[in-house]
Amino acid sequence: MNSKFGKVLITGASGQLAQALMHSAPAGTECVGLSRAELDIADEAGVQAAITSLQPDCVINGAAYNLVDKAEGAGMEAALRINALGVARLAKACRDADIPLVHFSTDFVFDGEKRTPYTEADATHPLSVYGASKLAGENIALAASPLHFAIRVCRLFGPIVGETTGSLQKPAGNFPLLMLRLGQERESLKIVSDQIGSPSYTPDLARGIWQLITRGEGGLYQLSNAGEVSFDEYARAVFKLAGINCRVESVTTQEYGAPAHRPLYSTLNNAKAHATGVTALRHWHDALTEFVQQL
Numbered sequence: 311m312n313s314k315f316g317k318v319l320i321t322g323a324s325g326q327l328a329q330a331l332m333h334s335a336p337a338g339t340e341c342v343g344l345s346r347a348e349l350d351i352a353d354e355a356g357v358q359a360a361i362t363s364l365q366p367d368c369v370i371n372g373a374a375y376n377l378v379d380k381a382e383g384a385g386m387e388a389a390l391r392i393n394a395l396g397v398a399r400l401a402k403a404c405r406d407a408d409i410p411l412v413h414f415s416t417d418f419v420f421d422g423e424k425r426t427p428y429t430e431a432d433a434t435h436p437l438s439v440y441g442a443s444k445l446a447g448e449n450i451a452l453a454a455s456p457l458h459f460a461i462r463v464c465r466l467f468g469p470i471v472g473e474t475t476g477s478l479q480k481p482a483g484n485f486p487l488l489m490l491r492l493g494q495e496r497e498s499l500k501i502v503s504d505q506i507g508s509p510s511y512t513p514d515l516a517r518g519i520w521q522l523i524t525r526g527e528g529g530l531y532q533l534s535n536a537g538e539v540s541f542d543e544y545a546r547a548v549f550k551l552a553g554i555n556c557r558v559e560s561v562t563t564q565e566y567g568a569p570a571h572r573p574l575y576s577t578l579n580n581a582k583a584h585a586t587g588v589t590a591l592r593h594w595h596d597a598l599t600e601f602v603q604q605l
């Protein structure tokens with residue numbers, strides 16, 4: 311793939327998707343990653359200074375507040391500050407510099423009432439503060455400039471590189487890593503059986519994202535690995551691949567009782583990304599197999 315951008319600034323650079331993007335940048339693209347300690351995306355002057363001094367051709371925002379349950383309570387302000395205000399800072403600074411911002415959103419902008427994959431044209435209706443904050447972020451990015459991308463992704467898993475630096479404690483890393491840890495500690499786990507979506511492998515997504523932003527125009531897109539699965543079946547797949555003998559007790563979302571409401575169905579239709587020239591991502595189970603084998 312020919313490189314379209316000479317220099318790309320990646321914010322939230324210690325995040326799992328940001329790391330995968332930096333590892334798979336096309337030849338000829340220099341990525342400058344700034345972690346939260348180096349650039350707080352909600353700091354207007356800091357964002358402006360970073361763009362003025364680095365002169366990137368594109369900014370990719372890997373920063374986010376992803377603690378879905380905490381955002382219902384003590385984390386509400388942080389969710390809005392990072393997922394909405396921070397995106398506004400970046401979107402405006404990129405517009406002023408006449409460069410695209412690539413921002414990521416989530417399947418949690420939907421309410422899960424559908425039973426077929428959601429398209430970009432489907433109505434949004436977030437059920438949680440996190441989902442609302444992410445919807446605000448994607449709307450802000452898209453309203454600021456036609457150059458800007460908002461790409462919805464879902465259920466990320468992949469290598470976690472290094473330690474996280476910040477005070478936003480990260481309880482799990484991602485679902486397969488959490489299952490691998492808990493599955494070795496416990497004989498059984500209660501896992502939700504009625505939330506369906508597409509686990510997505512960050513190295514696969516990163517390749518697709520580079521294709522999308524190289525070949526596509528700004529706008530709203532969705533990208534995920536192929537296939538869909540419930541969390542209990544996802545956990546069973548992790549245990550089977552890793553040879554872990556942990557019993558999965560299937561429970562409903564209501565029985566599990568997490569603070570934040572989540573969509574029961576949120577598979578993302580990828581047709582628009584494919585039409586833009588993105589190679590379809592493989593089935594999530596093939597990607598999970600590779601991930602578990604590499605650990």
Ligand SMILES: NC(=O)c1ccc[n+]([C@@H]2O[C@H](COP(=O)([O-])OP(=O)(O)OC[C@H]3O[C@@H](n4cnc5c(N)ncnc54)[C@H](OP(=O)(O)O)[C@@H]3O)[C@@H](O)[C@H]2O)c1
Pocket residue numbers: 321322323324325326327328345346347349350351352372373374375376392396413414415416417444463464465466467474475476477478
């Ligand atoms: N993870 C998922 O399953 C999932 C699902 C749907 C959509 N998404 C979206 O996909 C994107 C990538 O997610 P991810 O899983 O790669 O996220 P992640 O691993 O949680 O990384 C987010 C990064 O943002 C940093 N950050 C937090 N506040 C910041 C601030 N004010 N300024 C700069 N950096 C800040 C964090 O730093 P610290 O580590 O220092 O706190 C962390 O390194 C996000 O937009 C997310 O909302 C993720």
